[in-house]
Amino acid sequence: MPELADVEEYRRVLDRCGRGHRVTRVEVTDAGVLRGGLRARRLRDALTGARIGRPERHGKWLVLHTGGPAVLLHFGMTGQLVSAPADERPAAHDRVLFTLDDGRQLRFRDQRKLKGLWLAPTPGEVDRLLADQGPDALSLTREQLDAALGGRPRQLKAALLDQSRIAGLGNLLTDEVLWHARLHPAHRTDRLDRAATGRISRSLKQVLRISVRAGRVPPRGSWLTGHRDEPGGTCPRCGHALAHGRIAGRGTVWCPRDQPAPAG
Ligand SMILES: [Zn+2]
Numbered sequence: 001m002p003e004l005a006d007v008e009e010y011r012r013v014l015d016r017c018g019r020g021h022r023v024t025r026v027e028v029t030d031a032g033v034l035r036g037g038l039r040a041r042r043l044r045d046a047l048t049g050a051r052i053g054r055p056e057r058h059g060k061w062l063v064l065h066t067g068g069p070a071v072l073l074h075f076g077m078t079g080q081l082v083s084a085p086a087d088e089r090p091a092a093h094d095r096v097l098f099t100l101d102d103g104r105q106l107r108f109r110d111q112r113k114l115k116g117l118w119l120a121p122t123p124g125e126v127d128r129l130l131a132d133q134g135p136d137a138l139s140l141t142r143e144q145l146d147a148a149l150g151g152r153p154r155q156l157k158a159a160l161l162d163q164s165r166i167a168g169l170g171n172l173l174t175d176e177v178l179w180h181a182r183l184h185p186a187h188r189t190d191r192l193d194r195a196a197t198g199r200i201s202r203s204l205k206q207v208l209r210i211s212v213r214a215g216r217v218p219p220r221g222s223w224l225t226g227h228r229d230e231p232g233g234t235c236p237r238c239g240h241a242l243a244h245g246r247i248a249g250r251g252t253v254w255c256p257r258d259q260p261a262p263a264g
Contacts, residue, residue, distance in 0.1 A: 002060060002075035004137055004168030004208065009215030010073075010081035011057045014064060017083040018052040018098075018106050023066075025099040033095040033108065033116030036129075046119055047071065047098065059133050059167025069121045072129055076114030082107050137168035138208055145201050149189045156192070157185035158248035171250045172217040172225055177203045179224040179235075184259045185247045191262065228253040 028040035050066035064071040086105040096108040120126040135144045148165040160174045180203035219226040227233035233242045235255035243256045
């Protein structure tokens with residue numbers, strides 16, 4: 001599932017292949033990915049002839065800017081942004097194709113179509129579409145983290161996954177950060193002490209820095225993610241068998257020795 005690091009990779013694709021180029025053609029092969037009442041024709045009219053500007057990412061959202069309208073992309077569970085030669089046959093799940101003036105194509109590929117593309121005619125509309133997003137996890141300050149973990153008490157993992165508190169963290173990043181910070185995913189936010197939030201802050205920075213560089217949460221042998229899907233997987237730090245369960249409604253993996261269950 002695309003999280004901050006994956007969307008950062010799609011931002012790089014858009015920046016490298018799209019920025020500065022003019023869109024010569026827009027093809028919508030499946031209007032099921034158009035959101036907010038957007039019609040294929042309206043997207044074509046808005047983007048054909050437009051020059052792609054510097055893309056932006058906020059949380060799991062990618063913004064394709066032009067001098068005029070912007071397109072907001074959300075990748076849901078299975079979305080991708082890929083660049084391909086325009087004369088290469090589209091893949092089965094390529095839903096929207098933007099042909100560029102250099103003969104390349106940017107393709108929004110998405111099998112499950114849970115999210116998709118929104119058109120924002122004005123900068124105000126971009127802001128409105130992103131209004132419910134919290135601060136981006138990559139540039140999160142300690143004060144913003146404390147604020148995100150404050151308020152109504154809840155499970156730590158649920159708070160970190162809540163895009164309106166912190167934007168960008170998904171299931172893999174959250175489990176990895178909590179494993180690095182040695183905190184149980186079901187720990188209550190109102191029972192975290194200053195040392196614990198400091199560990200979250202440092203782990204978040206480290207895990208994001210490495211994941212953004214890799215364009216995903218890398219399955220390193222020294223990380224939880226490298227072992228979470230192994231049958232009988234063990235913690236690469238202490239060797240204890242990893243625990244699997246459902247926390248915050250998501251399939252969760254942790255080390256029961258390093259991340260002991262909260263009391264009560
Ligand atoms: Zn361990």
